[in-house]
Every structure is written in structure tokens, then in C-alpha cells.
Amino acid sequence: MIPNSIAVYFAANQEVLWLTTLLVDLGGTVLLYRLFGKAGLQVAIATAIILANIQGPKLTIIFGLQTSLGVIFYSTIFFATDVLSENYGRAEANKAVRMGFAVSVIVLLMLSLALLYQPSDKPETAAFASSIHNAFVTIVNFTPRFVFGSLLAYYISQSFDVWAFHKIKTITGERWLWLRNTGSTLLSQVLDTAVYSLVVWWGIVDLRTAIALGAAKYVFKLAIAMIDTIFVYWARHTFRQRQAMQALPD
Numbered sequence: 210m211i212p213n214s215i216a217v218y219f220a221a222n223q224e225v226l227w228l229t230t231l232l233v234d235l236g237g238t239v240l241l242y243r244l245f246g247k248a249g250l251q252v253a254i255a256t257a258i259i260l261a262n263i264q265g266p267k268l269t270i271i272f273g274l275q276t277s278l279g280v281i282f283y284s285t286i287f288f289a290t291d292v293l294s295e296n297y298g299r300a301e302a303n304k305a306v307r308m309g310f311a312v313s314v315i316v317l318l319m320l321s322l323a324l325l326y327q328p329s330d331k332p333e334t335a336a337f338a339s340s341i342h343n344a345f346v347t348i349v350n351f352t353p354r355f356v357f358g359s360l361l362a363y364y365i366s367q368s369f370d371v372w373a374f375h376k377i378k379t380i381t382g383e384r385w386l387w388l389r390n391t392g393s394t395l396l397s398q399v400l401d402t403a404v405y406s407l408v409v410w411w412g413i414v415d416l417r418t419a420i421a422l423g424a425a426k427y428v429f430k431l432a433i434a435m436i437d438t439i440f441v442y443w444a445r446h447t448f449r450q451r452q453a454m455q456a457l458p459d
Contacts, residue, residue, distance in 0.1 A: 227271045227281070231433060234285050235440045243447050247297055250289045251305055255312045257282045257289070262316055262359065263348060274425040283401075284433040286363075287370055287394045291441060294374045295386065296448040302374070306367040313363060317356050320349040358408030366401030373397060390441045394434040402427045 211219075219226040234257075241249030261283035269278055286309065294302040324346060328338035373393035381388060406423030 223269070223271055230281055231436060234281060235288060235437055238285055238289055239440050239444055239447070242292065242444055246451070247293070247301065250293055251308060253289045254286050254305055254309045257286045258309050258313045258363075259316050261286075262313065262320075266348070266355075271429070274428060275422065276425045276429055277422070280426045280429050281433070284394075284398070284430050285437070286367065287397065287434070288437040288440060290367060290370055291374055291390045291393065292444040294371055294378075295390075295441070295445055299371060299375045302371040303368070306364070306371060309367065310360065310364050313360060317360075324350060355409050358405050361408060362401045362405035365404055366397045369400055370394060370397035386441060386445065387438045390438050391434050394437075395431060398427060398430040398434070402430070 219229075238250070238253040238257075241253050243249070245252065261279040264278045264282065267278040268275055270276075290302050290305055293305050328342035329335060330338075370393050373396050374389050377389035377392055402423045406419050406426070
């Protein structure tokens with residue numbers, strides 16, 4: 210799907226690839242919002258959850274730090290819930306958190322059921338079917354710890370993010386959107402990183418490695434929280450434009 214020349218460039222420039230992926234992901238979320246409004250943000254959250262669950266176990270190195278690929282897609286969930294909080298209120302943001310939790314449970318269950326299907330043994334397709342099945346097992350054969358850890362981290366951190374966002378907003382009012390967006394995200398990401406790292410990685414890797422993985426993820430989440438503030442302002446501008454257009458007489 211990706212032209213070979215671009216693939217070769219990104220293979221040699223992983224940091225540029227990380228930034229490009231982040232901008233495409235955040236830009237796509239805002240595009241969904243512009244096209245479909247509140248429903249677009251709900252779709253973006255569900256999409257990010259699916260991508261994070263599938264790609265979460267993949268480890269890579271960016272800026273010399275080992276991290277999980279899922280951190281890019283998972284962090285945009287906080288962006289989407291903050292936009293919902295800002296434009297539609299706490300109730301809608303909490304509703305989106307519950308919807309995301311339900312989607313996560315369904316995705317994990319359906320992927321686990323899919324693993325029970327055995328590959329075709331027809332001679333003409335057996336080799337291909339077996340290789341695809343084995344690759345599928347490697348990617349989505351979730352352990353109970355991963356399922357529990359990812360669901361627990363998601364629900365705790367997202368619920369706290371919505372609460373913290375509105376707590377800051379009661380103090381700042383309509384001012385300082387950057388503060389409530391960045392502040393709520395960074396605080397809730399501490400919870401998310403701590404819960405996920407200790408539940409999922411501890412025991413699979415040693416405690417020091419688990420802490421190192423969590424710390425590296427938090428560095429990237431910090432960077433994403435600062436970058437996505439630009440997109441939060443863009444989303445608020447879109448919301449106000451839509452409201453102004455709806456207020457115009459027919």
C-alpha cells in the first residue's frame with residue numbers, strides 16, 4: 210500500500226514516521242468531527258481503541274526510547290474525550306468513555322473467538338492459510354492479564370480525564386483551554402501508564418523494564434498532549450462555526 214520509496218525513507222527516519230503518524234491520526238479525528246460532528250468523535254474513539262488493541266504489543270524505538278506503537282493511537286482517545294468535554298459537556302464525554310469500554314470488550318472478545326477457527330487444510334491454500342493463522346495468533350492472542358490491564362487502565366484513566374478536565378474548567382471558565390486539555394491528559398495518563406505497565410508488563414519483563422517501558426510511554430504521551438492542543442483549538446473553532454451557521458435565519 211505504501212510506495213517503496215516512502216517506505217525506505219521512513220524506515221531510515223523513524224522519528225519523522227512517528228510525527229507523521231501522529232499528525233495523520235489527530236487530523237483524521239478532526240476531519241471526522243468536521244464531517245459528522247459528535248458522532249465522528251465517538252467513531253474516532255472506537256477506531257483508536259481497535260488500533261491500540263491490535264498494535265499495542267508491537268514495540269519500537271523512537272528517539273532512542275523503547276515504546277509500544279499503541280501509545281500513538283491510544284493517546285488520541287484523550288484528545289477526542291477532551292473535545293467532547295469542551296464542546297458537549299461532561300455527560301457526553303462520560304458516555305463516550307462507556308461506549309469506548311463496550312467497544313473494547315467486544316473487540317477483544319470477537320478477536321479471541323476468531324482464534325478458535327482453524328486454518329483451511331485444502332492443499333491449494335493450506336500453506337497460505339496456516340501462515341496467516343499463525344501471524345494472527347501472534348498479534349491477537351491476548352493473555353488474560355493484557356485484557357484485564359488494558360480495560361482497567363482505559364476505564365480508570367478516561368473517567369479521571371473527564372473529571373479532571375471539568376474540574377480545571379470550573380476554575381478557569383472558558384479561558385485557558387490549553388491548560389485543561391494538557392493538564393487533564395497528563396494527570397490521567399499517569400494513571401493509565403501506571404496501571405497498564407504494572408498489570409500487563411510486570412512478570413512478563415522484570416520490574417525495572419516494566420517501569421522503563423511505562424516511563425518511555427509517558428514521555429511520548431507528554432509530547433502528544435502538547436501537540437494535540439493545537440487540534441483541540443481547531444476542533445473548538447469548528448464547533449463554534451457550526452453553531453454560528455445553525456443560528457443564521459433560513
